[in-house]
Amino acid sequence: MIGSIIGTGVFALPSALAPYGPIALVAFGVVTLGALALAMTFGSLSGRVPGSGGPYVYAREAFGEFAGFLNAWSYWITAWAGNAAIAVAWVGYVEVFVNTGHRTGISLLIALTGLWIPAAVNLTGMRNTGAFQVVTTVLKFVPLVFMATVGLLFVKADNFGPFNASHQSAPGAISAAAAIALFSYLGLEAASVVAGRVREPGRNVPRATVYGTLACAVIYILGTLAVLGTVPHGQLGSSTAPFSDAANNIFGGGWAGDAVAVAAIVSGIGALNGWTMLCAEMPYAAARDGLFPGAFARLRGKNDVPAFGILASTVLASLITVFSYTRFQDVFTKIVLLSVLTAVIPYLFSAAAQLYWLLVRGRAGLKPGRLARDTVVAALAMAFSYWSIQGSGYQTVYYGLFVILLGLPVYIWLKRDRGEYGETVPAPATTTEARAPETPPADRAARRPWADRAHRLNPLRHHH
Incomplete structure (x- = not known):
């Protein structure tokens, strides 16, 4: 959990938030509350x-199925586009030692190297x-903890600059920074x-989700505060x-600074x-249900590696990295906003x-206090998600x-490949027309063999 959450984003984030000023810390606090609501929701789910x-x-x-497909498609975009953003931020710390002139071609080569090394590790199992992941998480956590503790002793008020440096309204600045x-x-x-x-998983997944998010939240807020207070606003x-x-x-x-740069590179x-693994795992789960191309499954x-998912995602991350370096000036922020939206x-x-299960299907199985608590948390997570979408900006949305709707032709192709063409519903018979005999259940099942296969693969889909 911590290894996937903490990447180079936190190491580059203070620069991305600098245009907003210290009001970004307020945004960070709001985001942390929303992230904790989401973590509790995922733990319950x-x-x-x-x-x-x-x-x-x-x-x-x-x-x-269709909602499942859209979510798998959107999350898959998040995974490989997010990898491109991590790689771009990673380059900034590598260039503490090499390519200090920030020549674009060499920066791009460094970013591509950062994408393909983890892909090679994932392909080994x-x-x-x-x-x-364990080794790199331990190595990255030490300097962040140091900055979030000792760094606070060196904070100077003059370094923060104007509280709201964005010249937007306070709610607008908080929303954009968030x-x-x-x-x-x-x-x-x-x-x-x-x-x-x-x-x-019933014990470890909820614990990892909630406790991992809490640990990251403490490090993030205190570490960002330390950087904002030790680097002059104009320089940051x-x-x-x-x-x-x-x-x-x-x-x-x-x-x-060199020591921190090494830690950021490892991070x-x-x-x-971790994200390369997620790039393959999500489409792997969907492909087993026939909701993603079969190659992903x-x-x-001998290690049962979803190699196609790893390679396809890394290729796409490489392409968007190349595109961004040639088209965008603020590469990191542009890719970050796209990743957040998807x-x-x-x-x-x-x-x-979660709200559906709590309020429609699962009310009888919960005590009133637990039902009320989980409902409030899920509602907060949902409201926070809506708020995050509108804060991404019109261009990002x-x-x-556009990229999410590109999944529609893929879904149509998958349905066609599975032989699921739907059934023609006859018009209601009039008084002068004889009603057509109903298709026997056995014939309907024969026309939709995939439904039986999907049920065998995942009987939970038909459990109420």
Whole structure:
């Protein structure tokens, strides 16, 4: 959980939030409350619907196949587009040591290297992926904890600049800053996505989701506060490695910034390692149900690796990285906002699925106090998701909606490939017309063999 949530986003976030000023800390607080509501919702959902898939299976079980497909499609976009954003931020810290002139071609090459190293690790199997994740998580956590504790002792009020530097209204500035800050919490659903590969998922997945999000929240808020208070506001907005600049200002030497840069490099590789796994796991779960192309469901080698999902996602992340470096000036912020939007849509559906089960299907099984608490938490998570979407901005919503709707032809193709063409519903018979005999159940089943196969693969889909 922590390894997937904490990547290079938090190391680059202070620069992205600098145009808003210290009001961004208010946005961070609001986002943290929303993230905790989402974490509690995912923890509850993981016990209600076991198995891998996370937001995909929750939407499918509550609202049907098409909703499940759209969530899987949207989350998959989040995963590989988010990898591109992590890689772009990762480059800023690598360039503390090489390519200090920030030549675009070399920066792009570094970003692509950062994308393909984790892909290679994932292709060797889940055990190696997990070991790599543990090591990188420990190494990344140390400097963040240091900055969130010792760094606070060196904060100076003059460095913060205007409280609201964006020249927007306070609600508008908080909303816009929150859309960027939410990127730091993407991955809070990671444990639920891979629940099928976790020991004792009913116990471990909810704990990992809630406690992991809490730990990250404390580090994020205090660490960002330390950076905003130790790097002058005018310098922070143009910094490509704000945590390194903060460490240099604290200790008055380049060695501290270099040490933080090394930690950020390790952190980025670790997060890319975890997200590359998620890039393959979500479509793998959907493909097993026939709601994603079948190639994503094929496992390769003795370690049962979903190789096609790993490779396809890394190729797409590489393409959007190349496109961004050639088209966008503020590469990180643009990709971050797209990733947040495509992630929030599955979050919204997951919160809605929780409300559906609580208020429509599952009321009899819960005590009144538990029902009220879970309903309030799910409603907060849903409201927070709506708020995050509107805070992403018109341009981001435009591009995000476009790439999500590109999934419609894929869904049509999948239905055609499965032979599910639907059934013609006859018009109601008039008094002068004989009503056509009803199709026997056996014949309907014969025309829809995939329904029986899907039921055998996942009997929970038909359980009420």
